[in-house]
Amino acid sequence: MTTVSQISTADEPAKAGSILPGLALTCAIALAAFGLHQLPGLGFLSPLILAIVLGMALHNTIGTPAAALSGVKFGLRRVLRAGIVLLGLQLTLSQVGEVGWSGAAVIVVTLVSTFGFTKWLGRIIGVDHKLAELIAAGTSICGASAVIATNTVTRARDEDVAYAVACVTVFGSLSMVLLPLAGDAFGLTPQAYGLWTGASIHEVAQVVAAAFQGGEAAGHIGTIAKLTRVLMLAPMVLALGYAATRRRKPDQAGGGSVPVPWFVFGFMAMVGVASTGMVPDAAMPGVVFTTQFLLAVALASMGLETDLRKLAAKGLRPALLGAAAWLFILVLALALILLTGAAG
Template structure:
């Protein structure tokens, strides 16, 4: 029995410095967002920026490396699994078949367009895939989740998150202004916001700016879009395994955590969990993802980011325009 309890101690002591550092940054970022009162200010992005600042201004001690790596893998995947408890199959039904078609077609078209545009612009395949996922699905969370299959460098992940954050923020500010010009209101406007804006918080903020009906439609549409993250990762993983793409092992991993995400959606749809648990689960998921972003920042070298130049930023801009126009067109058509 003493041997069983002693085994985790060396591992815990190795992980503690990096985990405490990343979790501490996540806690400060979360408190900063709460103190600001700005719902659309994403703690995950704040945590990543803080991690980058610490890494490039002061450096990160070598003892923190194991804990940072742990935050980038098991902690991240646990956060994505818990994200499934925010979604239900009933939400899909509320959107309706035309709405779901608009959301799914916008997602697929944006992902494929961004990948193709990245090839034309000469942007690295992995970075293009991450920008495509962030633009097509749900911003930083999608970038992190897809990278479990893509396996890009940390600098690529940071660059992709920066891209989708900047352009998602522009959408959050611009969509309510464009609503009047385009004579969009209510559920149609909300569906457009949910189908086109990058981050969940950004989409919800922009949708509610046009009233309660638009806000509800935008929230449900955005969460339905997030649900499509699971099949996207499974498809990318299957394609990567078939082509044998993986620098380390010769094959890409099966993203088993996605099955956990799907199971969480199923459990939430069955209404098995008490309502009192939904708030803590959502908070835990957000904190785990914020911790992972802090760890990502702690491993990001700004010098390497500069070497990538402006082409990936141009790709992010193209993806932003494409998803906005395509989402609008499909919402109006369907």
């Protein structure tokens, strides 16, 4: 006679084996994205962006294999959370202190104001509130990483996530090209220019590319300012999880449950570990690569579930929202820096 425990034990290898085809596929896409990132002309696109583009291309041409579906969902959930947790190792509290109180105030005010403005405008022009929330998070915090982390509590459609990632990619890339020119036009000091890039550009890689065009000092301040924005990912996701619970009616599915993003606490714990100095400098390149790879796997998974026809059906209003949010964060951050004299 077969017992329940025997059945459970027998099923475990089957479940583990069922994710392997999809996990292998998403890992292969992530590796291909890293390879493409090294090619001339594609270096300005992060492997995360390239991974979701490759995944979408595969899904919308030959289709995602049925055998890969379990592994794809695993990538969207477990692998994503692992990547966000590891992201915390790239930031220390002492680094945050380098931007100073005035610089930190500029970053926080810009972030919160941009998020609120984007949500408000999305409601005014008729963009679905979940998609508006994802665009708001990606613009105000840290691009694609913030979009997919926020979606753990927003619970939007895959097409919404892909649209939001596309917005932060396009407008963040424009910032990367235009801000070095604008910095010269406004006569900003290297410190002020670096703070502007870090407080307003979407992706970490885009900030690094733009900030270092203003010199070593600008690049350093820009990177630290951007990582300070990344730190805000944790409280923002927790706040959105609480807000989602308040919005959900008691008779709705999951109405009595609180979507607690536990991985956020892991992220904060890793910031604490990094702040102790326990992580040797020699290990950081490996940490950065592993983090980026895990997030690329998650975005490859997202691409493998994204239908371009559904994406196109959303129209231009979300793109206009992304453009408005982009202009808002650029202008507000610059105005605050000039008015307060932050970063000299």
